[in-house]
Amino acid sequence: MPTLATHADPAPSRSIAEAVNRWFAGAARPLPWRAADVSPWAVLVSEFMLQQTQVARVQPRWEEWMRRWPTPADLAAAPPSEAVRMWDRLGYPRRALWLHRAATEIVERHGGAVPRDLDALLALQGVGPYTARAIAAFAFGERHPVVDTNTRRVIARAVGGVAEAGPPATARDLDAMSSLLPDDAAAARAFNAGAMELGATVCTARSPRCDDCPIATHCAWRAAGYPEYDGPRRARQARFEGSDREARGLVMRELRAAHRPVAPRELADVVAEPGRLARAVDGLVADGLAVRVEGGLALPEA
DNA sequence: CATGCGTGGTA
DNA sequence: TTACCAAGCAT
Numbered sequence: 001m002p003t004l005a006t007h008a009d010p011a012p013s014r015s016i017a018e019a020v021n022r023w024f025a026g027a028a029r030p031l032p033w034r035a036a037d038v039s040p041w042a043v044l045v046s047e048f049m050l051q052q053t054q055v056a057r058v059q060p061r062w063e064e065w066m067r068r069w070p071t072p073a074d075l076a077a078a079p080p081s082e083a084v085r086m087w088d089r090l091g092y093p094r095r096a097l098w099l100h101r102a103a104t105e106i107v108e109r110h111g112g113a114v115p116r117d118l119d120a121l122l123a124l125q126g127v128g129p130y131t132a133r134a135i136a137a138f139a140f141g142e143r144h145p146v147v148d149t150n151t152r153r154v155i156a157r158a159v160g161g162v163a164e165a166g167p168p169a170t171a172r173d174l175d176a177m178s179s180l181l182p183d184d185a186a187a188a189r190a191f192n193a194g195a196m197e198l199g200a201t202v203c204t205a206r207s208p209r210c211d212d213c214p215i216a217t218h219c220a221w222r223a224a225g226y227p228e229y230d231g232p233r234r235a236r237q238a239r240f241e242g243s244d245r246e247a248r249g250l251v252m253r254e255l256r257a258a259h260r261p262v263a264p265r266e267l268a269d270v271v272a273e274p275g276r277l278a279r280a281v282d283g284l285v286a287d288g289l290a291v292r293v294e295g296g297l298a299l300p301e302a
Numbered sequence: 303c304a305t306g307c308g309t310g311g312t313a
Numbered sequence: 314t315t316a317c318c319a320a321g322c323a324t
Contacts, residue, residue: 046320047320047321050319050320050321051319051320051321051322052307052308052309052318052321052322053309053320053321054318054319055319056310057309057310057319058320089308089310090308090309091310092307092309093308094308094322094323095322098322125323126321126322126323128322128323129321130321131321131322134320146320148320149318149319149320149321150319150320167303167304168321199320200319200320204318205317206312206317206318234318237317239316240308240309244307245306245307245308248308249308252308283306283307287307
């Protein structure tokens with residue numbers, strides 16, 4: 001991420017944040033976890049679900065989840081298997097396990113209340129630099145820089161003048177956002193959310209809608225004539241068809257549906273290649289998503 | 303620091 | 314159709 005010193009605007013931080021916040025005040029999508037009366041737990045659940053997963057897929061799952069487990073204690077009282085089943089096909093089912101674990105930790109270490117402190121949040125299973133700050137900022141109004149992939153792209157373009165953000169570097173990314181962040185806590189909170197929203201809906205990776213951009217006049221990438229990205233490319237994702245990831249997903253689908261141990265023979269019907277099946281099962285067991293029991297494989301009951 | 307980890311939408 | 318991308322995290 002290029003430094004602010006290379007930019008000509010003497011005070012880009014103030015103008016960018018102000019413009020984003022003006023736009024966000026009218027353009028924010030009415031996402032249910034942004035409602036004024038939602039609990040910190042509701043925000044936490046949304047952030048787990050939103051890790052690498054789009055809003056449109058998360059929303060219905062989040063509604064169901066909050067209806068069934070409205071507090072950390074409610075989820076902690078359920079077996080992990082039920083969390084994994086409710087997670088259904090949101091993807092990365094480890095997150096369901098992590099969320100269940102985090103709920104347990106919140107009950108055990110924090111009396112059932114989501115902690116406000118950044119270090120306490122970071123200590124929760126499945127909570128990393130992004131999620132911890134998102135909870136602190138959006139659930140509690142704390143003034144922290146929140147940096148996700150959208151924000152990284154917005155800053156790379158508007159401030160850095162380049163098309164893409166390059167590989168993540170947490171410390172640098174947080175510094176870059178900090179230098180743009182308004183002093184006022186409420187404005188900082190809005191800017192954190194607004195920068196993400198801008199990246200998700202306008203300053204998108206594929207087809208950015210620069211004509212509709214509220215910070216077009218501040219954008220260094222635009223000023224530079226939209227140069228193509230020439231930095232290091234992200235490693236290409238392996239083909240999903242025929243992959244171990246796909247096999248894991250197929251096995252998990254069987255385990256969720258079964259409500260009883262699934263025999264090896266049944267799994268072989270789903271993943272024909274023995275080697276691929278074995279790697280998938282071993283991996284799932286290692287991750288705690290599956291347990292070897294009498295009669296085959298099952299979801300973890302504790 | 304690079305990888306592996308699900309699933310589905312989009313160009 | 315294929316490839317890219319998505320409110321990241323743990324290892």
